[in-house]
Amino acid sequence: MFKISNGNPFESKEECLIVGLFEKPEKFTGILENLDEIFDGELTELVKSGDISAKYKSLSVVHGLGKSDVKRFIFVGLGKEKELSFNTLKEAYGAASKKVAGMRLGKLAVALDTFVSSKITAEDAALSFSEAYILSTYQFEGYKQKSNEPEINIETIKIFTNAADEEISSAVEMGSSYGKGTNSARTLVNLPGNMLKASDLAEYAKELGQAYSFEVEILNKSEIEKLGMGAFLAVNQGSTEPPYMIVLKYQGKDEWKDVIGLVGKGITFDTGGYSLKPKDGIVGMKMDMGGAASVLGAMEIIGRMRPKQNVVAVIPATDNMVSGNAFKPDDVITSFSGKTIEVLNTDAEGRLVLADAVTYAKHHGANYLVDVATLTGGVIVALGLDKTGALTNDETLFEKVLEASYEAGEFIWRLPYTEKDKERVRSSKIADLNNSPGREGHAIMGGAFIGEFAEETPWVHLDIAGTATTKSDYDLGPAGATGVMARTLALLVENFDLEKE
Ligand code: BES
Numbered sequence: 476m477f478k479i480s481n482g483n484p485f486e487s488k489e490e491c492l493i494v495g496l497f498e499k500p501e502k503f504t505g506i507l508e509n510l511d512e513i514f515d516g517e518l519t520e521l522v523k524s525g526d527i528s529a530k531y532k533s534l535s536v537v538h539g540l541g542k543s544d545v546k547r548f549i550f551v552g553l554g555k556e557k558e559l560s561f562n563t564l565k566e567a568y569g570a571a572s573k574k575v576a577g578m579r580l581g582k583l584a585v586a587l588d589t590f591v592s593s594k595i596t597a598e599d600a601a602l603s604f605s606e607a608y609i610l611s612t613y614q615f616e617g618y619k620q621k622s623n624e625p626e627i628n629i630e631t632i633k634i635f636t637n638a639a640d641e642e643i644s645s646a647v648e649m650g651s652s653y654g655k656g657t658n659s660a661r662t663l664v665n666l667p668g669n670m671l672k673a674s675d676l677a678e679y680a681k682e683l684g685q686a687y688s689f690e691v692e693i694l695n696k697s698e699i700e701k702l703g704m705g706a707f708l709a710v711n712q713g714s715t716e717p718p719y720m721i722v723l724k725y726q727g728k729d730e731w732k733d734v735i736g737l738v739g740k741g742i743t744f745d746t747g748g749y750s751l752k753p754k755d756g757i758v759g760m761k762m763d764m765g766g767a768a769s770v771l772g773a774m775e776i777i778g779r780m781r782p783k784q785n786v787v788a789v790i791p792a793t794d795n796m797v798s799g800n801a802f803k804p805d806d807v808i809t810s811f812s813g814k815t816i817e818v819l820n821t822d823a824e825g826r827l828v829l830a831d832a833v834t835y836a837k838h839h840g841a842n843y844l845v846d847v848a849t850l851t852g853g854v855i856v857a858l859g860l861d862k863t864g865a866l867t868n869d870e871t872l873f874e875k876v877l878e879a880s881y882e883a884g885e886f887i888w889r890l891p892y893t894e895k896d897k898e899r900v901r902s903s904k905i906a907d908l909n910n911s912p913g914r915e916g917h918a919i920m921g922g923a924f925i926g927e928f929a930e931e932t933p934w935v936h937l938d939i940a941g942t943a944t945t946k947s948d949y950d951l952g953p954a955g956a957t958g959v960m961a962r963t964l965a966l967l968v969e970n971f972d973l974e975k976e
């Protein structure tokens with residue numbers, strides 16, 4: 476899709492050329508001076524009159540009208556050079572890409588060097604552009620009957636730059652991988668519960684494993700029973716669909732050590748069970764495998780980038796249903812770890828399946844654990860819809876996750892996790908743990924419960940209940956699934972540096 480060219484973009488015959496424009500005091504300098512000449516100084520005039528705006532994220536379409544062979548330019552306002560960062564640039568690229576995608580063109584070009592500044596290298600710009608283009612033009616096909624209007628999609632995107640080809644092409648490869656991995660995660664989340672059952676998730680993981688040569692292990696119900704994963708099985712008990720414990724291993728080091736465990740909640744639909752969700756709360760619960768999707772999206776990125784790290788991904792996949800067989804409040808169950816759990820709320824099912832998945836990740840040698848889950852409505856109350864909540868037992872690991880999240884542009888905020896919180900999840904009179912110790916601070920309770928199974932292993936919990944989906948379109952994507960944390964997890968793995976401990 477992306478092609479690199481070293482020619483002069485302004486002397487090309489492109490149908491549509493994206494050009495970056497920083498807010499500048501007076502005259503154009505650098506490569507834009509050349510464009511201004513082609514326009515006989517008209518560009519300067521249009522900027523002065525405000526017909527072309529350099530204000531951050533403003534988009535101005537200008538036609539070549541014979542002066543230039545380029546048919547049309549899209550000027551992307553970048554604001555003040557000093558204020559533009561890698562992530563704000565990405566949003567501007569997203570806004571521009573969306574605009575172009577709506578123009579029904581077959582080809583697109585970008586004058587990459589117009590986006591380069593003292594803070595942003597050509598490689599950064601290439602990475603940012605390729606990722607933003609793929610993210611922002613994502614669409615979930617859906618199930619509407621097709622219209623007869625022929626589709627016109629952009630098939631080639633030419634990147635004009637004077638920077639070294641090799642570096643630009645590896646930046647584009649990286650940006651594309653991050654974009655595609657995130658989009659795969661989005662699609663998994665957007666699929667309705669009847670189209671994506673636990674078995675489909677397992678099949679998807681198997682195919683991912685084949686494509687990127689991961690070691691794949693998929694435990695079926697009888698294997699899960701043999702291992703004694705009583706918490707996972709309890710959640711599945713009311714379902715006619717069998718559960719699967721999905722494991723993918725990526726070995727990037729000579730030895731299987733320093734293993735990063737990525738654990739994703741894979742509830743393909745959450746009715747709440749006997750602690751049934753109200754009719755308004757149940758709609759949308761196809762997204763309850765968002766954590767699994769983030770992990771699978773990250774694994775796709777890892778499979779393409781092939782970092783020198785070891786990763787084990789573990790996904791407990793099932794739905795949470797109601798039937799005569801379903802588990803009930805007051806039931807006491809025994810987890811894979813041996814810890815017993817009093818079930819006070821069958822709608823607090825995520826922590827149950829994750830308990831056994833976290834234990835299983837440790838069985839596979841995980842030395843570090845990150846779990847990702849659409850775990851609680853409480854995190855939405857606490858942090859809103861645009862922040863992922865975190866909990867940790869390890870400062871160093873948390874720092875690494877936080878750094879990765881900055882780089883990915885995905886906001887994380889840490890919640891407190893104290894001895895008192897641990898006491899609350901241990902407060903059952905008849906079992907070791909209690910799966911729902913009350914509504915107060917219940918985003919913390921959800922995480923703290925999982926922490927009981929991470930035990931001494933450095934662990935970070937990420938609650939994406941608010942961030943896994945969004946109600947409205949945004950610069951880097953449409954309404955619906957966001958694919959949040961796929962990039963953060965992949966960056967965590969890629970940048971994982973044991974020296975820093
Ligand atoms: N899947 C839900 C959490 C959720 C809520 C995700 C809203 C996305 C949007 C989870 O399984 C759940 O039901 N959590 C309960 C826990 C409670 C019963 C302790 C909740 O948050 O209400």
Ligand code: MN
Pocket residue numbers: 745747821822823824825
């Ligand atoms: Mn639930």
Ligand code: ZN
Pocket residue numbers: 742745763822824825849850
């Ligand atoms: Zn749930």
